Amino acid sequence: MITGFWHQVRAVVDRDLLRERRQGDMLWITIPFGAIALLLIPLAIGTDAVLLREIGPGMYWVIVMLFGVLVAVSRASRETLPQQDASALLGLDPAAGFVGRTVSSAIFLLIFEAVVGIVAIGLYDISIIGIGWLALTLLLVAAGLALLGTLTAAIVNSSSAGTALVPLLVAPLSVPLLLGATQTYDGLQGGYGILSWVLLMVAVVLVVAIIGVLTARPLQET
Amino acid sequence: MEPQVRIRRWPWVVIALSLAVAFTLSMISPADSVQGDLVRIMYVHVPSAWLAYTAFFVTFVGSVAYLVTKNLKWDRIAAASAEIGVYFTGLALSLGMIWAKPTWGVWWTWDARLTFTFIMFFVYLGYLALRRTTDDPIARASRSSVLGVLGAIQIPLVHFSVVWWRTLHQPPSLIKPDGPAIQDPLMLTALIIGVIAFTVVYVALMVKRIELIHLDERRLQIEQSIERPVAGEAVTAPELGAT
């Protein structure tokens, strides 16, 4: 291979970030929609401050999960066949393409988590303990969802019903991330051990990353 | 041209016989001291749950073997097992709920095993849905085998997460969902024979289901056989006089 693997990864990440910045879907549609979703919950279940404080973190994570799925869906319909062909003929290593798309998705998700997180803190009066662990959780969830979304998008790629299928595939597989994130927060609040939950999320990230890299080539075969 | 697909009749006989044996044993085994006759639900519930796991494990093995060998035989095994697995998962869930209602008073509890089985059901429902999105056997095999591997490796993680989640919080206030302690040798026999009989049924169903996959492939092959025109011939020279 003439080009270095990470060199190609960086080229793909820069390309995706630039496309996203120009198109602005994420910034102007996905993030506001996520914030509105947080606003809708109290409207539906009542504005009891104590109750909201209790369910707030959980609601936040559920919304992060569901919107992580949305990012995956948009990812699945993002590259047209001629664009994929052109990249392939530039000698793009399928594994580098996978890693690059994952990294850019993870960056989108981190931005989403940060903005919607601030809205959640404001609306639900959520208290923040253990900021380092929370940051790690946010990072692991973003990475895990980005990996699952990118891999699933690659699996359904080029099938017509594919895009509709992404949520069904991603949602059940992201259960460990959802539980890991909510339980880490609860653990920090209640002062009990969270290490096993963090390790669980790390395991998910590693497993999906390894499968994604190893299957990048077979998935391009059709 | 592939040889004619062989149609076997023995699986139907085997299915009928095994089910008859399992049914008889579960009826003559004694009632439980705590659960009474409700315990008999165990003889169908436990084998179904066992097969749900086994079938998905076979799908995993088939998927890995396909990715390594690129032999479509393995993909057929994975596909057949996934469908049968989804059936048994659905059955295990339904039977679990039917058992829960008279025992615990509710259809559903957030018991770890129930929740986990429910998630697993959706993972493989997605697998089956994915297979329906394309006819091209090689594309379908490589895509679904990656999902077969991803699903199977994620599943232990889903399992641990759900179990930890339930053990850390709100220990089940109802009866422990493990079912009754088995005191009677006849009960144990009925359960073991039930598991064996259902496993035999699974194998027989696999044989028939793989036959069906072969037949479907054969049908597709005939539909696209060399005698048929290639796709491009659908476009012909415009006939100006036709209108």
Next chain:
Amino acid sequence: MSEWGWVAFAYGVAYGSLAVYATSIAIRIRNARKSIGDAE
């Protein structure tokens, strides 16, 4: 519902659905064979 009622319900679901599933495979096999026979 009595205990036996629940047991009957469960067994009906289990054996009934097995019969339906096995029959569905049998029917699909018959249809596939028929259409291959038609084509040949």
Next chain:
Amino acid sequence: MSGAPLVELSGVGVRIGSSQILRDVDLEIEAGEVVGLFGANGAGKTTALRLIATLIRPAQGSGTVLGADLSSAERYDVRRRIGMIGHVPGIFPELTLAENLRYAARVAGVSTDRVAGALAAVGLAGAADRPAGAASHGMQRRTEFARELMIDRSLLLLDEPHSALDRDAVDLVEGLIERKAAEGGAVIVVSHDRDRVGAIAHRTVDLVGGTLT
């Protein structure tokens, strides 16, 4: 370059989904050749190009392109030496023309310094910062030609290269084709336009009924 043909197909068939697109295709292309490929709408010309570009695998038969077996995994390694300009541009509409080329250069491992020169060579130096989506179809095609100029390709596959191009650009394309052939590469030009392609091609083949005649 050794004497081995750059492209060698024997008895190749391609199936997409449930339809057979190509069957029994035999083709041999030597270094330095320009081959015109003709066919009616839907005859499978685009599929034939994607096959030769190693992007799809033959369902029947066997073939090699630039020495790589079309049925094996090795074919990834030759992709960088194959240029294809398809019917629909393979560029990203949100990026500017220059950004598209910079991405291509970075992935292909050539210096991004070549971008400005390539754009100038296709007469787009003034439009470098225009988003590709806002550029005309002809400008998008020129951008793709600029990409092929930046990267050293042994095999160029052009799908209707004359469509959407003005007189100047056509000269540019024909110059590129001649140069590629002179350098010992090979070019396949797909077209309906027998007169124009006939003039530059060394030989022509017709795709009828999914096979070459």
